[in-house]
Amino acid sequence: MRRPDPARPLSGVEHLLAVRGTLTAGEVVTLLVPLARELASLHDEGLALAARATGGLRAGDAALHDGGRPALAPLAPAAPGGQALERADLADLVALGWRALGGPAADVPTALAGVLNAALDAPEEAAPSAAQLARALLDACPARALQLPPGTPLVAAAQESAAPALAAPDRDPDPVRADDRDPVRAAGRRRRPRRGTGVRRAVVAGVAVLALVLLAGAVLHLRPSPARAAAGLPTVSATAATPQPVATAPASTPAPSWSGVVSALDARRAAAFAHGDPAALATVYVPGSPALARDTEMLAAYARAGAVADGLRPRLLAVDGAPGSVDAQVLRVRDVLDGWVLRRGAAQVRRPGRAARTWTLELRRVAGEWRVWDVSAAVSGSSPGSPVRSGG
Structure with missing residues (x-):
């Protein structure tokens, strides 16, 4: 100005x-x-x-x-x-x-x-x-x-x-x-x-x-802020609430494939947005979680516009995590989002993706399966601990 x-x-x-x-x-x-x-x-x-x-x-x-x-x-x-x-x-x-x-x-x-x-x-x-x-x-x-x-x-x-x-x-x-x-x-x-x-x-x-x-555009182009970060499953985020400590997992419990867990959650979320399905979206998140509230609001906005977002599935580059507890885990996820399509009826607009970014992903166990509690932009140089599994 x-x-x-x-x-x-x-x-x-x-x-x-x-x-x-x-x-x-x-x-x-x-x-x-x-x-x-x-x-x-x-x-x-x-x-x-x-x-x-x-x-x-x-x-x-x-x-x-x-x-x-x-x-x-x-x-x-x-x-x-x-x-x-x-x-x-x-x-x-x-x-x-x-x-x-x-x-x-x-x-x-x-x-x-x-x-x-x-x-x-x-x-x-x-x-x-x-x-x-x-x-x-x-x-x-x-x-x-x-x-x-x-x-x-x-x-x-x-x-x-x-x-x-x-x-x-x-x-x-x-x-x-x-x-x-x-x-x-x-x-x-x-x-x-x-x-x-x-x-x-x-x-x-x-x-x-x-x-x-x-x-x-808010999903893909916004730089994270201390109060709220743009993520894409990670496409939504906010300052993460730290899970309450719980009992440490027994040494005999094998660590899951965190890449597999995150990939499966990504796939569910992408399908929910592609079909405008709030019930499917709910299976990605912990009930009452801040991430679920934000994604539900976003899905409702698409529904009000009579449109869906097809292809909102990040491509994982690395997933690292330190041994957590039986019911809570913090992961460091690096991913990239390729181009996707905004559809309304027979019409569509191809949208650009975003470059590789790193996120802190908080998981909690619900009914025997891992779900997302929250997502936030990872602080540069931070790490959840020694790597458990990277890249796949």
């Missing part, structure tokens, strides 16, 4: 960030969603802020009207755009979001960070529209009212934006236009086609709600 011009007064959002420094995750959703909706209106008209001679979206272009809702400033005119410039607008919007959050290293809710990252990482054929990004942000994190410091510059509602075809009336309980809840309807309502976007729009409209595409 560019520094504000000292010769002009700060906009409402510039003042907000200058005084507050950072915003909460919910406030950032409130900040970005109205701006994304207005960018959608501009893009519908074939315009883009990134096409201006003065450059793309920055904090100075974002005003706050007298009700505290963000909007493009009256003096933020756009210019004729195109697909590349529309993506540049979204990149600028995401950069504003990260600035408000304190940067990518900040402790940000996994789903919100995944939406922001995936908006930039999505391949061209699955690139989101501004309207779809707005919906994905709302799905990722509950919006919260902006806490405005004293002296925040506000503008009258009638002056809040220069964008054409503004959003639906505020009495709509959902701050995203009703048509934007379904990208297939949204694609049909556009007043005129944009140049060079026919193939991309056909793919995106045929496949899914952006919330789904970006949720997939």
Whole structure:
């Protein structure tokens, strides 16, 4: 983001960030969603802020009207755009979001960070529209009212934006236009086609709600944070809760093939996501475990979008573990996730995988079989102990 011009007064959002420094995750959703909706209106008209001679979206272009809702400033005119410039607008919007959050290293809710990252990482054929990004942000994190410091510059509602075809009336309980809840309807309502976007729009409209595409991005592109790490069975994770110590296994008990155990759990999880089957997913995890709660939430999000994720099965590179107890085991797992497919009916989008990563996997025994309690990003250089079995 560019520094504000000292010769002009700060906009409402510039003042907000200058005084507050950072915003909460919910406030950032409130900040970005109205701006994304207005960018959608501009893009519908074939315009883009990134096409201006003065450059793309920055904090100075974002005003706050007298009700505290963000909007493009009256003096933020756009210019004729195109697909590349529309993506540049979204990149600028995401950069504003990260600035408000304190940067990518900040402790940000996994789903919100995944939406922001995936908006930039999505391949061209699955690139989101501004309207779809707005919906994905709302799905990722509950919006919260902006806490405005004293002296925040506000503008009258009638002056809040220069964008054409503004959003639906505020009495709509959902701050995203009703048509934007379904990208297939949204694609049909556009007043005129944009140049060079026919193939991309056909793919995106045929496949899914952006919330789904970006949720997939949250699985694959998000760097782990101390509070919550992106994993893939490991595709989900959080700071691990240490299992309570239990009796040590008798020396005569043979150690299982941990590679075999993890591979079997991976296969079950992949099948559950490929078929949208929560009952099958439950057989991977310890009942009541944090990992089960997160994966169940993610599977439900796919179900709401009418889609499934096919091929979410990591390829194991190494599995190491020290002798544990009869009912608890901690493993160090290194794996890589190859490309997979997002399906909605007969339509599909091929998604990239991720590079090799290392995870700490906590297992507990349930009814005589090993299941997952939690998954977290392994700390560099840490080890669960002397290797029991590696690579297979």
